[in-house]
Amino acid sequence: MHRILPWLIRHWVLSSAVLLLACGALGYSLAAPPPPREVRIAVGTAPDSAYTLAAEAYARRLEETAFRVRRVPTQGSVENLAMLRAREVDLALVQGGIADPARDAGLVSLGAVFHEPAWIFLRAEAGIGRVSDLRGRRVAIGPEGSGTRVLALALLAANDIGPLEIEALPITGTAAAEAMLAGAADAAILVSARTAGAVATLMRAAPAVRLVDVADSADAYGVHLPFLSAVRLPRGGLSLAADQPEQSVTLLAPVASVLAHQDIHPQVVSLLVGIMQEVHRPRTLFSAEGSFPNALAQDLPMNADAERYYARGRTVLQRWLPFWVAVWVERLFFVLLPVIGLAVPLIRFGPTLYAWQMEGRVWRHYDTLRRIEAEAEQARGDDARAALRERLEALEGRVARLSLPLTYRRHVFALRRDIAYVRAQLAPTRRPGGIEQA
CATH class of the missing domain: 1.20.58 (Methane Monooxygenase Hydroxylase; Chain G, domain 1)
Known part of the structure; x- marks a missing residue:
């Protein structure tokens, strides 16, 4: 020495x-590696579904930021989760109550983005008054692997009705609406954030088809199925001209969340949460402006970077610079910080x-x-x-x-x-x- x-x-x-x-x-x-240039997003096959529209909105904005986006078609929440676990996609929308923290370890939530009400329709001629009367009936609960089927079976189970105690029809959407109108189904349970399509068709079929109001039992459902919350469909909310519905109706709704792998790049998280805010911040039929996205009532742990974003917003660099410029400036900062820390005393002495x-x-x-x-x-x-x-x-x-x-x-x-x-x-x-x- x-x-x-x-x-x-x-x-x-x-x-x-x-x-x-x-x-x-x-x-x-020590600097984090740069974000990947490609993002794979699970996109539903139904072109007018809330999942498809939201995923497409994310994809377009990512492409505007110079990402390559690969859209992977899926059948719904259950398949979305399976593809996330298999790392076949990087991002997916998943219905509340579907994910399991033990089974889906390694996945995290970036935030809840919208309510997905459960629309329980009963055919008036069938003489059914409530969900507990569906034992032995023909009920459209959605295909195997769909989030609709999972929620429908959970609602029936909360009323002590097992899956073998109904005649389960593996249909949903337009097919379920047509079966109801044709008398081939006694009830249909649809899960949809959108009021167009099958929901609008069955609402117009009143009084032959009745939408169940759970106002008296919403709190009880919340006890048995904590992932559900009550949302209100106001009178005339679907159509003022047609006065649909004729009175306000309380529905049960899980929230859809955006899920990703726990090792998702922090800067991609920041970009995605910002995109989610652009897409889901406006007022909807079931939420006030600014209610979504949020970090509340998540089935899986929240991503730490997403939580910081909700608390503090974008970083200064991402607020004033294009995304990729901010990425490289932040990386350069990590490289130069120890250099400057050593250079200052070297220059001084x-x-x-x-x-x-x-x-x-x-x-x-x-x-x-x-x-x-x-x-x-x-x-x-x-x-x-x-x-x-x-x-x-x-x-x-x-x-x-x-x-x-x-x-x-x-x-x-x-x-x-x-x-x-x-x-x-x-x-x-x-x-x-x-x-x-x-």
């Missing part, structure tokens, strides 16, 4: 450059170290001069004193050859004066009669 430190100081520029490069490499290793180095080239010759002076005090013979004078001449020669900036030449002149002083002590003296005496 006693040799390394002087070398580092003498070669200050080189050692500083090496240290700065090492710090830059450390910062680069650099002149001092440089002066110490220049002066040290002179000061180290004082050790030789001090030894010569100490030996001169002990020298008694002519030969010894002559040898010391020769060493002084050699020392002065080395000092004279020192190449130093003009600012530091004064130290050389001071050293040469000191050499002259020691030389004077070793000068031969004259004996009486004019003979020199060493």
Whole structure:
């Protein structure tokens, strides 16, 4: 170490450059890798479904930000979850109450985005008054693997009706509406955030088809199925002109959430949550403006970066710079931070170290001069004193050859004066009669 430190100081520029490069490499290793250029999104096959429309809105905005988006068609929430677990997609919308924290470990939520009401329609001719009367009836509950089927079976189970106690019709949407109107189904349970399509068709079929109002039992359903919340469909909410519905109706609704893998890139999370806010912030039939997206009532853990975004908003860089520019500026910051942290003291103490180095080239010759002076005090013979004078001449020669900036030449002149002083002590003296005496 006693040799390394002087070398580092003498070669200050080189050692500083090496240290700065090492710090830059450390910062680069600590910086998160850049976001992937491609994002795979699960997109529903029904073109007018809320899931499809939302996923398409995300995809378009991601493409506007120079991402490549691959749309992967799926049949619904259950398949979306399976594809997320298999890493066949990166993002998917999933109906509340479908995900399981144990089974779906490794997945996280980026936030709830909209209510998905359960529309329970009963055919008036069937003489059914409530959900608990559906035992033994023909009920359209959606195909296997659909979120509609999962929620329909949960609602029936809450009324002590098992899946084998009904005639389950694996249809939903338009097919379920047609079966109801044709008398092929006694009831249909639809899960939809949109009021167009099958919901509108069955609402127009009143009084032959009746929408169940759960106002009296909404709290009880919330106890048995905590992922459900009550939403209100106001009178005339579907059509003021047709007065549909003729009175306000309370529905049960899970929330749809955007799910991703827990290792999703933090900057992609920030971008996605911002996109979700653009898409879902406006007022809807079942939510006030600004209600969604949010971090409430999630089946799976919330992504930490998404939570920070909801609390603080976008970073300053992403607020003022294009996404990819902000990404590289943030990465550059991580690289430069340790470099700047080291460069500042190096720059501050650099002149001092440089002066110490220049002066040290002179000061180290004082050790030789001090030894010569100490030996001169002990020298008694002519030969010894002559040898010391020769060493002084050699020392002065080395000092004279020192190449130093003009600012530091004064130290050389001071050293040469000191050499002259020691030389004077070793000068031969004259004996009486004019003979020199060493």
